[in-house]
Amino acid sequence: MIRYFSTRDPHKSLVRFEEALLKGLAPDGGLYVPDRIPRLEPNRWQRANDIAEVGIAVLGEWLKDEIPPTDLEPIVRDALNFPCPLVKLSDDLYVLELFHGPTLSFKDFGARTMARLMQYFLRKRGERRIILVATSGDTGSAVADGFAGQDNIEVVLLYPKGKVSEVQERQLITQRPGVRSFAVEGTFDDCQRMVKEAFVDPELAHLPLSSANSINIGRLLPQALYYLWAAKQLHNHPQSEAVNFCVPSGNLGNLMAGILAALMGQPVHRFIAAHNDNHFFPDFLQGQAEAYQFHPTIATLSNAMDVGSPSNFERLYTLLGAEKLRRWVWGTTVSNQATLGRMKKTYEAYDYIACPHTAVGLEAQARYRQETGDPTPLISLACAHPAKFPEAVSRALGKESPKEEVLEMLYSRPTQVQTIGATLPALKAQLL
């Protein structure tokens, strides 16, 4: 049976998945990590016909002692009910499009699955929860959308005012049943700090708070699935034993999920961690920063990656340690200018429109190849739909981005939002 312990617990006390999922953050402020990672035969996911089938096989293994297969199957099918295509750009370069869910970013995979898993356990327990979520853009809308309308779950969203794109903001403040949105006068780090403080505040201890940030293990497991699904789609590639994955990174949840997929048995030669000007992790990988030498957040064009102190670093570091991380993961920092340049090059070379986050990845993988000459086929994650970032797309390409019906519809829906200061008391006033 797979159990979870907190990254900060020297005794490694173990809890069930159900508890790790419903708590989010461990009581000592640490993040839950699995005590064991099931090793799977690749044919477990290579026989799958869609990502939901990957999910049923793989999550089935992780959760088999807590959720019977007959209960898990409908949860996974309902959560992962949208496509996840691998698009070929050249003979050895592919993008995995993770933006075909309802809010058009990869966050839909984790959020939708986690919402349904939580609802499953809460119903059984006859309990309710308030999900507190700090978002740098895409998490909030995915979580709001994934959880909306569940009668035992309420959602409270915090996002940094003025630091998300107009479309992202619109997605965040769209009225949904059971969802309240707050524009915080501060940065994403402030939002994340307020959430963390709320969890340990004695005056809020009576509230059934839970988190949905990528600190929640319930989001990471479903994200591991698309790495396996991508590798399966590449199966016909002649030299596709091992692959490289390039991961546009911020809070490092997506990279952590990829590493889980690799530890489960998917051969991965190298991960490329593509960061914007928030460069702690590439510095760390190059030996130019010590663990936890974080920086304040810098605002960039790839705003969902604007994270100065990535929470999931604690998980990566606990599970792998510095040496292994530095061997397995190659990192680089991509400026705004290089991001726009790569969006333009990608359009010119492949007739492909990449969102700024995806472009950070494509620039990073190009540098990696140039520097190492590594011929391993590479899958670069396409994290969000370019239509979410119309300003960046028109700046880079000199033309309008294609319109998405889902986004157009957003503007006809009613909104709700309140502005609050970047302090715990301001948040408490709203919660109490």
Ligand SMILES: *Cc1c(COP(=O)(O)O)cnc(C)c1O
């Ligand atoms: C969240 C997000 C990222 C960063 O992912 P992490 O898991 O925080 O590293 C990158 N791109 C987009 C579009 C995102 O929404």
